[in-house]
Amino acid sequence: MQNISRRDFGRxxxxxxxxxxxxxxxxxxxxxQSANPIRIGFSMSLSGGLAGNxxxxxxxxxxxxxxxxxxxxxxxxxxxxxxxDDQTSGGQVPAIYTKLLDVDKVDLVTSxxxxxxxxxxxxxxxxxxxxxxTILGAGVNTTFKxxxxxxxxxxxxxxxxxxxxxxxxIAGTLEPKPRSIAILAVDNDFAQRAAESARFLAxxxxxxxxxxxxxxxxxxxxxxxxxxxxxxxxxxxxxASYPPDSNGILRAASELRISAQMFGGGMVGPQLAxxxxxxxxxxxxxxxxxxxxxxxxxxxxxxxxxxxxxREVAAKEQTDVLGNYIPPYAYAQMQVVEQAVKRVGKIDQAxxxxxxxxQVFDTIIGPVTFSSTGEWAHERNLLVQFQGITDGDLERYxxxxxxxxxxxPNLKSGTPRAPYGTPA
Amino acid sequence: MExxxxxxxxxxxxxxxxxxxxxxxxxxxxVSFGMLDIVNIAHPAxxxxxxxxxxxxxxxxxxxPLVVAxxxxxxxxxxxxxxxxxxxxxxxxxxxxxxxxxxxxxxxMFIIExxxxxxxxxEQRFLDPSYAYTTWRIGDxxxxxxxxxxxxxxxxxxxxxxxxxHRSFTGLAIAAxxxxxxxxxxxxxxxxxxxxxxxxxxxxxxxxxxxALVVVQPVEPSSGQVFIGRxxxxxxxxxxxxxxxxxxxxxxxxxVENVTATFFxxxxxxxxxxxxxxxxxxxxxxxxxxxAA
Numbered sequence: 001m002q003n004i005s006r007r008d009f010g011r012x013x014x015x016x017x018x019x020x021x022x023x024x025x026x027x028x029x030x031x032x033q034s035a036n037p038i039r040i041g042f043s044m045s046l047s048g049g050l051a052g053n054x055x056x057x058x059x060x061x062x063x064x065x066x067x068x069x070x071x072x073x074x075x076x077x078x079x080x081x082x083x084x085d086d087q088t089s090g091g092q093v094p095a096i097y098t099k100l101l102d103v104d105k106v107d108l109v110t111s112x113x114x115x116x117x118x119x120x121x122x123x124x125x126x127x128x129x130x131x132x133x134t135i136l137g138a139g140v141n142t143t144f145k146x147x148x149x150x151x152x153x154x155x156x157x158x159x160x161x162x163x164x165x166x167x168x169x170i171a172g173t174l175e176p177k178p179r180s181i182a183i184l185a186v187d188n189d190f191a192q193r194a195a196e197s198a199r200f201l202a203x204x205x206x207x208x209x210x211x212x213x214x215x216x217x218x219x220x221x222x223x224x225x226x227x228x229x230x231x232x233x234x235x236x237x238x239x240a241s242y243p244p245d246s247n248g249i250l251r252a253a254s255e256l257r258i259s260a261q262m263f264g265g266g267m268v269g270p271q272l273a274x275x276x277x278x279x280x281x282x283x284x285x286x287x288x289x290x291x292x293x294x295x296x297x298x299x300x301x302x303x304x305x306x307x308x309x310x311r312e313v314a315a316k317e318q319t320d321v322l323g324n325y326i327p328p329y330a331y332a333q334m335q336v337v338e339q340a341v342k343r344v345g346k347i348d349q350a351x352x353x354x355x356x357x358x359q360v361f362d363t364i365i366g367p368v369t370f371s372s373t374g375e376w377a378h379e380r381n382l383l384v385q386f387q388g389i390t391d392g393d394l395e396r397y398x399x400x401x402x403x404x405x406x407x408x409p410n411l412k413s414g415t416p417r418a419p420y421g422t423p424a
Numbered sequence: 425m426e427x428x429x430x431x432x433x434x435x436x437x438x439x440x441x442x443x444x445x446x447x448x449x450x451x452x453x454x455v456s457f458g459m460l461d462i463v464n465i466a467h468p469a470x471x472x473x474x475x476x477x478x479x480x481x482x483x484x485x486x487x488x489p490l491v492v493a494x495x496x497x498x499x500x501x502x503x504x505x506x507x508x509x510x511x512x513x514x515x516x517x518x519x520x521x522x523x524x525x526x527x528x529x530x531x532x533m534f535i536i537e538x539x540x541x542x543x544x545x546x547e548q549r550f551l552d553p554s555y556a557y558t559t560w561r562i563g564d565x566x567x568x569x570x571x572x573x574x575x576x577x578x579x580x581x582x583x584x585x586x587x588x589x590h591r592s593f594t595g596l597a598i599a600a601x602x603x604x605x606x607x608x609x610x611x612x613x614x615x616x617x618x619x620x621x622x623x624x625x626x627x628x629x630x631x632x633x634x635x636a637l638v639v640v641q642p643v644e645p646s647s648g649q650v651f652i653g654r655x656x657x658x659x660x661x662x663x664x665x666x667x668x669x670x671x672x673x674x675x676x677x678x679x680v681e682n683v684t685a686t687f688f689x690x691x692x693x694x695x696x697x698x699x700x701x702x703x704x705x706x707x708x709x710x711x712x713x714x715x716a717a
Contacts, residue, residue: 047538049646051546088646187691215690218650220445220641221678223438223568224686231431244548247642255559255568274548278642318545 037080038073038347040065040337041106043096043121045113048088052243052272053326054113055319057135058083060330061110063309064338074341082106086117093120101128107347108337111135113326115189122146131340131352135333136291136326138190141374148353149374152333154291156379157371163197163266163289164238166383166407168205170287170416171236171262178235178261182211184225184249185266191240194266194289198238210234219245226252237420238265246270247279254282259421264288270386271325273394283386285420290382292328292365293403295413302364306331307398322397332363383407385416427687430564435686436679437565443678444575447671448636449651450658451582452629457656458664459602460619460626462511463526466533467630468648468655473536474500474634475643479549482638488553490577493635497628504627507532508620533648540645550642574636579671581632585625586667598622602665657701663714672712676700 045054065079073079082104086092093112100106101124109125111118111134118137122144125132131148134140139159141149156162171178181202185195192214202209211232215225226249229237237260241249246269253263264287269275271290276283292298294307310323320327339361344351361368369377384403389396396402404414449471456464464470474493482492515525553573560567589595597618600608605615637643658677662669680700681693688696704712 047541047546047645049644051541051646052548052644055546213689213691215685216694218653218694219685219690220650221438221442221571221682222690223442223566223571224435224682225690227431227434227438228686228689231428244642244644244647247548251570251641254557255570256566272547274550274642278548278550278552318547320547 037078038075038108038341039080039082039104039106040108040110040334041082041097041100041104042110043084043086043093043100043112043117045088045117046085048086050088050113050117052274052320054088055317056314056323057113057326057330059313059317059319060306060310060323060327061334063306063313064331064334068334068338074338075345086112088117090116090120093117094124097121097124101125101130108341108352110333110337111137113330114138115140119143122149125149129349131349131356133333133336133356135330138193145373147357147372147374148349150336150353150356150370151375152329152336152368154376154380154382156377156381157373157375158379159193160197160200162379163194163381164201165197166381167198167236167238167262167265167287167289168201168207170383170406172205173416174261174418178207180208180210180232180234181236181238182229182232182234183209183213183238183240183265184211184229185214185240186242186245187214187216188242190268191242191266194240195238198240198265202236202238207236215245217242217245219248222248222252223255225249226256226258230256230258235261237263239263240266241268243269243272243275247275250279250282250286253421257421259419261419262287262416263420264383264385273320273322273324273397276322276389276397277392277394280392281389284389285385285387285417287383287385287406287416287420290325290384290403292324293382293384293405293413294324294398295400295403295405295411297405297411297413298366300364300366301362303328306364322394324397324403328365332361332365332368335363336361336368380408380411382411385414387414387417431686432683433565435683437567438571439679439682440675441567441571441575441678442682443671443675444578445571445633445636445640446651446654446658446677447582447674448574448578448629448633450655450662450670450674451578451585451667452626452633453655453659454662454665454667454670455585455598455622455629456626457659458662458666458670459598460622461602462508462521462529462619462623464529464623464626465526465652466529466536467626468651469533469536470500470504470627470630470648471633471637471651472643472645472648473540474631475637475647476540476544476549476634476645477631478635478638479551479643480544482551489551489635489638490553490573493577493632493638497631500631501624501628504624504630505620507627508623511623512616512620537645537648544645546645548642548644551638553639556639570640574639577636578633581629582667582671585629589667594618594621598625599665653698657698661701661704661711663711666711666713669711669713673704676712 084096115138118134134151137151185191246267266289340352340355371377453467456462478492515521555569558569601618608615658673662673680697684696685693
């Protein structure tokens with residue numbers, strides 16, 4: 001295995017930023033002879049609000065590049081990543097992709113992390129008719145309907161009817177049967193779609209929606225909001241939030257001793273090591289949307305080896321130390337590109353898109369197929385429950401049992417514990 | 425949401441506690457922006473810098489975040505003097521402080537944010553004191569120490585500053601430089617020296633506010649952004665150079681935000697809180713405690 005030191009990481013960044021092949025040779029000496037690398041360009045949030053996930057994704061993609069180059073490259077050519085920091089600003093993204101395609105003349109493009117950064121790239125990518133493999137977008141192509149867009153996200157085609165299904169299916173197994181739900185969501189695209197799904201499915205099942213509000217991302221104190229949720233006396237509490245709101249919400253719920261048959265939903269944050277370290281037992285019995293857990297049912301070929309490599313790099317690079325959220329998907333995103341290029345045998349955007357529409361991709365997160373819209377053909381929204389958490393020790397998250405999968409049934413690794421708000 | 429007295433009381437109390445944090449964040453700005461007329465838009469970023477150093481030093485020394493915040497304040501005072509020297513040399517001395525000075529502090533803010541990402545990574549950092557997960561209950565009223573202790577700490581800091589500004593010669597000189605720098609020169613006092621000192625104090629207060637912030641929530645390099653609008657609004661609402669006004673405005677801001685969130689939903693909180701700012705300025709353009717020109 002090739003270790004990537006901090007200095008090498010910096011070299012990679014510099015190499016990509018200035019597109020300097022000379023620096024790449026220092027990192028991949030075995031490939032120094034090749035003067036014609038396959039260059040993959042993208043923007044990534046390396047500073048600003050999404051930098052936590054952006055830098056974790058980049059670390060995974062660089063491990064992929066290192067792995068591919070160690071095996072002789074792609075089509076006999078070394079792979080070179082060309083990336084720029086979009087500073088978590090959607091306004092920067094179109095200019096970056098224009099530069100990547102018109103000035104750097106990269107061979108392939110992939111996406112930055114998440115919907116707010118992917119959407120601004122779409123017009124530029126579509127104008128150049130590039131094949132575009134994105135990561136964790138939510139319904140971006142619903143508007144664009146671009147037939148060369150492929151999204152690595154478990155959500156699938158029909159977020160409204162599927163995203164909150166697992167949460168409500170699990171709730172349906174509890175006794176007594178929950179009859180009311182409170183919904184709280186941050187004012188952003190992903191969370192609003194998640195809340196829409198919860199609202200739609202809850203009403204379909206005859207539940208009363210007793211609280212249904214949004215909050216602005218600039219909210220500092222969640223105590224009054226959670227008290228209002230508590231006053232509505234819901235059986236279920238469905239939250240769609242982003243970090244750092246998720247932290248404030250969970251701490252407020254703990255301070256107010258909020259209890260419900262089920263609490264959680266579509267919170268982004270509890271998947272990350274920093275949250276798990278700080279919140280410790282507050283996470284117990286939280287039932288939350290996720291995309292990966294180190295349970296035996298998700299031990300796909302290659303994922304354990306990847307996580308070992310990632311954790312070595314992450315500790316040095318001060319990014320998410322566990323890598324149980326974005327990183328396996330970022331690696332798999334690049335595996336999709338790799339496998340399509342290998343099958344097609346050349347850089348042909350139309351042929352690559354045709355391949356991605358028709359083939360199954362074997363990745364470290366399992367087999368992946370894409371639908372006609374470029375979303376996953378079969379949604380795989382995980383609902384996990386934190387169980388038996390006694391403190392902020394992160395070692396337990398490297399082993400099965402801390403984040404038990406309750407949904408979908410084919411990946412299920414444990415049974416639900418209720419209610420939320422009781423000691424483990 | 426139906427009216428409930430318990431909800432209202434808790435909304436008011438939690439708003440007062442939140443206002444304590446806002447007061448901590450805004451008090452330094454009341455000195456730099458209110459008294460010195462320096463639009464230090466980087467103030468929240470400096471507060472977050474203080475929060476990060478509190479986490480690092482507090483973890484290393486095993487001390488309470490608020491104790492570390494006090495211990496590190498002299499370093500931030502010196503740092504503030506350095507920033508003021510650069511600002512004075514390149515902008516204020518040339519009379520370019522209005523627009524170019526603002527651009528300077530924008531630059532400082534971005535450099536700080538990127539610098540924090542480079543130094544500490546983009547992940548959230550935290551340092552929970554032992555009382556962070558304790559909540560006192562008085563009847564129906566909840567008092568989470570996570571909010572109460574930083575609020576009291578902020579009041580103590582602002583109280584100390586108030587006494588210093590009103591009881592010491594230098595403090596009175598700071599108040600004087602806000603009114604008429606030239607008159608100060610006639611008294612054989614160098615106004616630049618006094619402004620340098622006052623700006624250093626404002627940055628020391630930012631670092632102490634960082635300590636309070638760490639107790640309330642985890643911090644990340646961009647955490648300061650949500651405070652920019654609020655701290656300037658509080659400063660203006662309070663009457664610019666008035667510390668009691670700053671406290672009152674901060675508490676009012678917190679109460680309006682939280683009561684609105686309780687009864688009408690959190691989406692309305694910023695709109696109603698900033699609506700109050702407009703209302704105050706409509707009837708008292710000089711702010712709650714400001715003196716009319």
